[in-house]
Amino acid sequence: MPNRPPRLCSRCRRTAPAGQRCLCSPAWTGHNGYTGSGSTRRWRTLRAAKLAADPICERPTCRALATEVDHITPVSAEGDRYDWANLASLCSPCHLDKTLTEALAARWG
Secondary structure, three states: OOOOOOEEOOOOOOEEOOOOOOOOOOOOOOOOOOOOOOOOHHHHHHHHHHHHHOOEOOOOOOOOEOOEEEEOOOHHHOOOOOOHHHEEEEOHHHHHHHHHHHHHHHHHO
């Protein structure tokens, strides 16, 4: 039975073994890079409403314009995806910082 040839990684453009994630992929992603965002109409509507209601980043020391809506308690940790109280409007740098902090804690914690 022949083996599948290596695939070209869409992130770093290097070859990666077929059926395995590339070394450049974060550990929290699946083997195909899917992070489970699953954007739905309900989520997009809730996101737009949250950004309209809280247009400034909700991090205490930041006053930038919010462009992202993040879950305070991650959905993967039993957080409710559509609960308004579980949402925070964040600017992109704060959202990236929070996401990386949570990912490193999950990876090494």
